[in-house]
Amino acid sequence: MVPISTTPEFSREEVGLALRNPGMQLEGLRYPVTPIGMHYLLIHFDIPRVDPATYELPVTGRVRNPLKLTLEDIRARPKVTMPVMMECGGNGRAHLSPRPISAPWYDEAVGCAEWTGTSLRPILEDAGLLDDAVEILFTGHDRGLDQGVFHDYERSLTVESALRDEVFLAYEMNGVPLPPQHGSPLRLVVPDWYGMASVKWLKEIRAIEEPFEGVQQVLTYNYRQSADDPGTPVTRKYPHALMVPPGIPDFLSRRRHVEAGRITIEGRAWSGFGPVERVEFSADGGGTWYDADLGDAVGPYGWTSWGSEWDARPGEYELCARATDASGKTQPVDGKEAWNQGGYGINVVQRVPVQVG
Amino acid sequence: MVPISTTPEFSREEVGLALRNPGMQLEGLRYPVTPIGMHYLLIHFDIPRVDPATYELPVTGRVRNPLKLTLEDIRARPKVTMPVMMECGGNGRAHLSPRPISAPWYDEAVGCAEWTGTSLRPILEDAGLLDDAVEILFTGHDRGLDQGVFHDYERSLTVESALRDEVFLAYEMNGVPLPPQHGSPLRLVVPDWYGMASVKWLKEIRAIEEPFEGVQQVLTYNYRQSADDPGTPVTRKYPHALMVPPGIPDFLSRRRHVEAGRITIEGRAWSGFGPVERVEFSADGGGTWYDADLGDAVGPYGWTSWGSEWDARPGEYELCARATDASGKTQPVDGKEAWNQGGYGINVVQRVPVQVG
Numbered sequence: 218m219v220p221i222s223t224t225p226e227f228s229r230e231e232v233g234l235a236l237r238n239p240g241m242q243l244e245g246l247r248y249p250v251t252p253i254g255m256h257y258l259l260i261h262f263d264i265p266r267v268d269p270a271t272y273e274l275p276v277t278g279r280v281r282n283p284l285k286l287t288l289e290d291i292r293a294r295p296k297v298t299m300p301v302m303m304e305c306g307g308n309g310r311a312h313l314s315p316r317p318i319s320a321p322w323y324d325e326a327v328g329c330a331e332w333t334g335t336s337l338r339p340i341l342e343d344a345g346l347l348d349d350a351v352e353i354l355f356t357g358h359d360r361g362l363d364q365g366v367f368h369d370y371e372r373s374l375t376v377e378s379a380l381r382d383e384v385f386l387a388y389e390m391n392g393v394p395l396p397p398q399h400g401s402p403l404r405l406v407v408p409d410w411y412g413m414a415s416v417k418w419l420k421e422i423r424a425i426e427e428p429f430e431g432v433q434q435v436l437t438y439n440y441r442q443s444a445d446d447p448g449t450p451v452t453r454k455y456p457h458a459l460m461v462p463p464g465i466p467d468f469l470s471r472r473r474h475v476e477a478g479r480i481t482i483e484g485r486a487w488s489g490f491g492p493v494e495r496v497e498f499s500a501d502g503g504g505t506w507y508d509a510d511l512g513d514a515v516g517p518y519g520w521t522s523w524g525s526e527w528d529a530r531p532g533e534y535e536l537c538a539r540a541t542d543a544s545g546k547t548q549p550v551d552g553k554e555a556w557n558q559g560g561y562g563i564n565v566v567q568r569v570p571v572q573v574g
Numbered sequence: 575m576v577p578i579s580t581t582p583e584f585s586r587e588e589v590g591l592a593l594r595n596p597g598m599q600l601e602g603l604r605y606p607v608t609p610i611g612m613h614y615l616l617i618h619f620d621i622p623r624v625d626p627a628t629y630e631l632p633v634t635g636r637v638r639n640p641l642k643l644t645l646e647d648i649r650a651r652p653k654v655t656m657p658v659m660m661e662c663g664g665n666g667r668a669h670l671s672p673r674p675i676s677a678p679w680y681d682e683a684v685g686c687a688e689w690t691g692t693s694l695r696p697i698l699e700d701a702g703l704l705d706d707a708v709e710i711l712f713t714g715h716d717r718g719l720d721q722g723v724f725h726d727y728e729r730s731l732t733v734e735s736a737l738r739d740e741v742f743l744a745y746e747m748n749g750v751p752l753p754p755q756h757g758s759p760l761r762l763v764v765p766d767w768y769g770m771a772s773v774k775w776l777k778e779i780r781a782i783e784e785p786f787e788g789v790q791q792v793l794t795y796n797y798r799q800s801a802d803d804p805g806t807p808v809t810r811k812y813p814h815a816l817m818v819p820p821g822i823p824d825f826l827s828r829r830r831h832v833e834a835g836r837i838t839i840e841g842r843a844w845s846g847f848g849p850v851e852r853v854e855f856s857a858d859g860g861g862t863w864y865d866a867d868l869g870d871a872v873g874p875y876g877w878t879s880w881g882s883e884w885d886a887r888p889g890e891y892e893l894c895a896r897a898t899d900a901s902g903k904t905q906p907v908d909g910k911e912a913w914n915q916g917g918y919g920i921n922v923v924q925r926v927p928v929q930v931g
Contacts (some may be wrong), residue, residue: 220826225584230826232668232678235589239596242755245622252753255621259826263601264612318826321589355627363825392748395611398599468618468720469577469587469675502839 218364218436218444220379227311231321235444240325246461246485249329249515249522250300254556255390256328257319258398259305261370261433262361265417265418268361271403278423279352281345284342289400294335299408300533301521302329304486305409306438309563312552317560324567329485330399330504332406334387335537337533338380341424346376350424353379355405357417364436372402372409372416372438373429383518384409387420408518409453409489411562413438437522439574441558449556453489458523458540460484463567473571478530482509484538485520487500491543497527503550505568531574537566575721575794576674576916584668586679587679593919597682603818603842605870606655606686606879610748614769615755616662616677618727618790618876621720622775625839626751626759627754635711635905638702643826645745645759649652651692656765657876659686659844663768663808667921669909674917681924686842686877687756689763691744695737698781707781710736715775722795729795730786731764736835740765740875742777765875766810766846768919790892800913810846812921813905815853815880815897817841819926834931836850836885839866841895842877848900850857855882859892860923861908866895888931 224229238259269288276284305326307319320326331340341353355438357370358411378384387406395401400417407414413433460482464475486493492514499508512522523538541547549555552565579585595616602612633641648655662683662703664676677683697711714727721848735741744763745752752758757774764771770790817839821832843850849871854863869879898904906912907920 224583226581226585227589228583229668230585230590230828232592233680233828234826236597236680236682236819239615240593242594242621242624244623245754247623252754252755253615254755255616256610256611258596260599262823263819264599266601266604289846310584323590323593323595324885361825362831367822367831396611397602397605398609398611435797446835462620465718465724466619468718471587471590472821474719474724538647 219319222318224313224464225314227321228318228402229490234320238320239418240322241328242457243325244461246459250331250391251328253396255509256330257326257410258396259326261363262359262398266397267358267402267418272402274403274419274422276340276422278345279347279350279426280424281347282343284340284344287472288437291386291388291403293554294339296333297336298331299385300331300332300516301406301408301522302327302518303412303415305458305560306413309565310560312563312565313556313560314552317558319560321487327459329515330390331392332387332492333389333392334385334406336382337384337386338382341380346459347571349426350376351427352376352425352429354423354425355416356421356423365500366432368432369420370433371431372414372433373425374414380423393571411451411454413451421566423469430486437559439559441563444558445550451561454487455562456486456488456493456542456546457564458486458548459483459567460536460537460538460569464571473569475529475571475573477529477531477574479526481524482527482536483522483524486523486540487520488540488542489548493521493540494543495541496523497539499537502532502568503537506539514528534571534573536569536571539566576676577866578612579675581672585675590676591677592830595677597679598685600682600816601818602814604860604920605747607688608685610634610753614662616683616769617755621754624715625758626675626776630735631760631776631779631871632753632832633697633701633779635706636707636783639700641701644864646795648692648745648760651696653690654693655688655690655882656742657686657873658763658765659684659875659877660769660772661814662719663770663918666838666922667917668809669911669920669922670917671909672917673729674734677918679756684902686872689750690746690749693739694741694743695739698736703781706783707733708784709733709782709786711780711782711786712773712776713778713780714773715777721789723789724742725789726777727773727790728788729771729790729927743878757863768808768811770808794916795918796916799919801915807826808918811844812919813845813847813850813896813897813903814921815843815905817874817893817895817926823917824926830926830928832852832886832890832928832930834886836883838881839884839893840881843863843880843897845897845899845903850878850897851900852898853880853931854896856894857884857891860894863896886930891928891930892927893926896923
């Protein structure tokens, strides 16, 4: 369970998490592929130091042929390169009131890197899943205490989910070996899900015969309306549009100042439930919405660019953006609609206060 | 002036600054050269997008031969590669009470990258400083509002400071072109000063005939005891030692859990006032200090490794580290000794609460 705060101020613990788990500066939405060091990070415990030269990944458990793969073995397999829009399951949490106490994200726990690696399915096929395997468990080299339990960070996927074509193991980010903070030397990437599924610093892949009930599977990362609600698992990313805040900022408040005139508001949008079909822009806090122009998606699991002309006249505005995907899902305009105990999947519309002139 | 908070809780604005200005995860002290994406960032306004292909740097003002240098011109000049330990002038601010409201750093606004570029002095010699030039003004492409004034981020150095051998213009970080967030395509590096002097995204270098009195020179980045104190400028880094927090963390509180037994506490130390001559370690909150072993410095402007054996027995501890440099300067054990209005240069000793066993 995640503790809840009823005050608008933040605790020392929340600030500590923010300082070591950066968001993407939203001007980074300008780049189709997010530069390393601008992509968000959520590191549950410490960044482990794993030597790529001696690295071995066991693929074990309910398999016919247990494997032990070196990084060289993995790099020798067929190569997949894919831009993937990644978003933390807790993005938007800080908009909530009362507020679950964890990484205090507003809108910035996002990034779209180009990951290179190899598909998971052929590895599982080489290992030969036994008929009684129901889930694949991915364990990281990162270890710590959460929810009162010492554990390695680990999460499972059902066999069906794990065998999907688009699930892969990545050893490069933006064309260079994975940096330590993004999972060096090898991580899982589950492109359409929130980031918690993409286990970093892989230590083991294990086929298991019972559903995994570890801390990060059943205690955190579930949508719960109350503490005794068993909840439903956090999986795919809800639709979400963000804009590059226009104009220039005030250092402390980040309030934007824009010169009067016709400008283009630009941004990116994504969904784990299907292609983005519509992005709307509002300059009056969501009172009136206009359809934005959609650009290209950065691959099937990247984000989609959008733009909207805005005739900025002197005054005060609240700019908003809203995405709708092919499944018909869209974004709530108010955090109350999205509230849940852990503060997960909060895709409430972005609000950018702007002064023009 | 920086506003002051008398409450231990943090404001939305402080959290917003923390989310876009990451610190180095302290386990990053393990690396002699900090990986890109783990190095701290302090971005006053937005990250500007500057095209390296069309980039031009004017060197102008009180010079005989104004220059306009392309990135190609700058890359063709003699190459300097130097590891530089960089620290934000506001590091440690969040330890203060009352607390100046700005980027709420505890200990993590640090990093030591290997920068590559070219010396500034020969460029100023080619431009030919006129006799009435007293300062060199460095202007960035980043612009915003701070202290009630719209301005480009800009800072000056006296001619004497600017002509020092170790001051250089950098176009690479850790062997790759500067990432956008670290000043692409060109930044200044002033190795022994706090980070505010190392102006990013250079737009212009101008020799001026009067001391610069802009916002970031006289309103911020000065040591002041009260609001009407004219203050003294923030310049060189005070001595500072940090350790890799041992053991494993609690997710939220970051409290450390260590297994009983003999372990090595390791870290790095630095000073802008001269080589580190001594690092001390304490396991009882600064009651008793032991000399740590000093390792090598990562070049003359990098940091120095240190280590101390610790026989961790079951119980509760507060681990501390303290550096002393060749000038005799050391670190205060209490934030009260270091307090100033802006929360600058707060090199109070690190405290790491640890539970053993």
